[in-house]
Amino acid sequence: MNENILRTFKVTKRFGGIIALQDVSINVPKESIVMLIGPNGSGKTTLINVISGQYKPDSGKIYVYDKDITGLSPHKIYKMGISRTFQIPLPFRKLTVLENLLVVARNVEGEKITSSLFKRKKWIKDEEELAEKAMEILEIINLDHLWDNEAGNLSGGQMKLLEIGRALMSDPEIILMDEPVAGVNPKLANEIMEHVLALRDEYSISFLIVEHRLDIVLKYVDIVYAMHNGRVIAVDSPDKIISHPAVAAAYLGG
Template sequence: MSNDNSILETRNVSLSFGGLRAVDDVSLRVECSKIFGLIGPNGSGKTSLFNLITGVYRPDSGAIFFEGRNITGLKPHQIFRLGVGRSFQFPRVFFKMTVLDNLVFAARSQLGDNPAAAVFMRRRFQRQEREFIERALGILDNLGLAGYSERMPSELSGGQLKLLELGRALMSNPKLLLLDEPAAGVSPVLVAKIFEVIKHYRDVEGLTVFLIEHRLNVVEEFTDWVYVMHRGRVYLSGRPAEVLMDKKLMSIYVAEERAVD
């Protein structure tokens, strides 16, 4: 992997909870306009690493860089405004809003949330709302949800809710999107749709994706590079076909299963 085109870099990042080292001296890079995977047994530190990248936690040591800028210690909303988006394993949607409104609400800047700004900058506010609606409709069309724009999220299947969660994350036009198990509980047809959309925004807008995934066949088919975490450390990294054939990978999964049993 080339180091010259990195959008995200962590340098010797560590995080502890009491006596537990959740993330232990992790250094990695994610390249622009690529799809990077992060795999490993449960409890290996994957979600904790994502929480460090997005500012939910501050590392005990080490540094995190986004587009060459040190973002260590920034608040989540500050990191979000720089262009780092995130979706979660369990969709976080507003069930009392329509599908379209869920996307538009996700995109609103402080201008839309500030009544005073809306009064004094009404034209700009209205123009911005039109732009949000236009982008939302385009995203829904790409997601295959255009026919559901005026429906409520409760009318969607679990897989369609995953698509809606992805759409909400795309509304902010992120440069880097962190996805937590986008394929979990989703049919193969909708998994293919999710990655079709991801690749569309990668090709059209230069989107970079860093995803946690437990389904190794998904990692092999759709990612360009994969990191393996184990007990808080990066244990392996490389192209998916190579990493997934490595005997070390299977050994850590088997060891963890035996530990649980």
């Protein structure tokens, strides 16, 4: 197996008396698609939030390759090539599809307020290059024909694709996705997962995906971690994970 691009080691996170994560250790090998499953409240979203720096773990470690990133700010973690999408997409609804990608890029660079002509020219060139990059990304995810549509007019599935496009603007090595196909019709859901496969195979991007729709997503992934009550209860290949008694019991028990 490839080296691990992302690793958590015994990560624990509490919210008051609730133990959302207990000693969670997972590996995401380079160029792989890893899936997290588990009933509601298992800790899946919390794990994504801890990895991306939204929450600091109470204990445990998070590594990118061999670098310890535990407790770094979301911005620093993002700059290290870890991008994410959200369970509920929140595009800037009044901006166009293209502008939604450009806004992300500008946030990455920070606003450059300058007055000299030279710098202004450079700024224009940067903006042009960013727009080109954004259009290339829109082509990859088949949203290029909608580039000047207001994001608020996209379908739910197209907004999920736009989320992926926004995540791609930072040239990530890994994308953390929280429920990328929730509420999306099966045809578009499969299309989204086909894009994920292509991004892995053509751009060597790894994925950590949280998703309830096992029927659609399991067949696209390489490794599955099952969680329950904040713990990892099984890890296996997608065809075997469901036959673990603990996994079946977690789902039946709710």
